[in-house]
Amino acid sequence: MIENKNQSKTDLSQLGEFGLIQHLTKNLKIQQESTTKGIGDDAAVLNFKDKKTVISTDLLIEGVHFDLAYMPLKHLGYKAVVANISDICAMNATPTQITVSLAVSNRFPLEALEELYEGITLASNFYKVDVIGGDTTSSQKGLIISITAIGVADEEELIYRDGAQDTDLLVVTGDIGAAYMGLQILEREKQVYLVNPNSQPDLEAYEYLIERQLKPEARTDIKKLLEELDVKPTSMIDISDGLSSEIMHLCTQSKVGCNLYEDKLPLDPQFINTCEEFNIDSTTIAINGGEDYELLFTIKMGDFEKIKGNPNLSIIGHMTQESEGVHIVTRANTKIPLKAQGWNSLKESEE
Structure with missing residues (x-):
């Protein structure tokens, strides 16, 4: 068969990461009875005996997802595990095991991999998760890490992205945006170092932001907290790609709209001060920065009193009918359409 040299070629960056996944998987069909949930949520769900098994896989590539100029290998190992455990938490499940696969180039000695595995x-x-397997192979370019996380939950405990109703409240754990600003600090110090390798950075004023970037934590505590409060979210997702992107995912999957309130966003004082120093808008960073690994979820309006005033949780908006669209309501009470401008690894890698 003669190849058609003039066939059209679509650039991957036109689809974006999520568009590409949707495009490639649209013809896949579930064929096994044991597959409860396949592609389209934070983790897959398998039905084995009395417990549901949830599985999630993540790929981290040097130069795309991390820069070893300021990311210590020990921190990288820790963060890679956290990123995957966070997806299990987003299903309201308990993480139990992980597998770790590495592709490394010959510039990494044994000691470097030991440091990675320390993390x-x-x-x-x-x-309290067991490392139960994985794979190691050579790479012609840099370091690649793939981790698969496995967790369990009772069927009634599981929470998907598609359960939000149009009167639900939108809730987020912790604070947001700090991880992105930590990255900006590290990028700035890298540029200073390249100009003057003898300079010693003073990062004390940015300690929290840098910790959020280099050593984030997964919210494994939230499942128990919500149980104690007698609250079961109607939908849930973790914030890895930016708040705006995650809200759009919940709205798309649940077929609802949303009003997000600017004055309700939980921002750390160190984050606000650093945004002012960099002369950038804190709200823009808070809703578009990624890697916070906080949980974003919706609850029934009737559960308001149960979570009101809880220091771990902030009500940042409410869901609306799908026809109303997705908006952010500014401090001046102006409604602006919310756009997903969070992390897109396909787009970023092209730049």
Whole structure:
């Protein structure tokens, strides 16, 4: 068969990461009875005996997802585990095991991989997950890490992205935006170092932001907290790609709209001060920055009193009918359409 040299070629960056996934998987059909939930949520769900098994996989590539100029290998190992455990938490499940696969180039000695595994071991011990396998291979370019996380939950405990109703409240854990600003600090110091390798950075004023970037934590505490409060979210997702992107995912999957309130966003004082120093808008960063690994979820309006005033949780908006669209309501009470401008690894890698 003669190849058609003139066939059209679509650039991957036109689809974006999520568009590409949707395009490639649109013809896949569930064929196994044991597959309860396949592609389209934070983790897959498998039905084995009395417990549901949830599985999630993440890929981290040097130069795309991390920069070893300021990311210590020990921190990288820890963060790689956290990123995957966070997806299990987003299903309201309990993480139990992980597998770790590495592709490394010949510029990494044994000692470097030992340092990486120190972080992986530290995280697995802290979160009480077992490392049960994986793979190691060579890479022609840099370091690639793939981690698969496995968790369990009772069927009635599981929470998907598609359960939000049009009167539900939108809730987020912790604070947001700090991880992105930590990255900006590290990028700035990298540029200073390249000009003057003898300079010693003073990062004390940015300690919290840098910790949020280099050593984030997964919210494994939220499942128990919500149980104690007698609250079951109607939908849930973790914030890895930016708040705006995650809200859009919940709205798309649940077929609802949303009003997000600017004055309700939980922002750390160090984050606000650093945004002012960089002369950038804190709201823009808070809703578009990624890697916070906080949980975003919706609850029934009737559960308001149960979570009101809880220091771990902030009500930042409410869901509306799908026809009303997705908006952010500014401090001046102006409604602006919310656009998903969060992390897109396909687009970023092209730039």
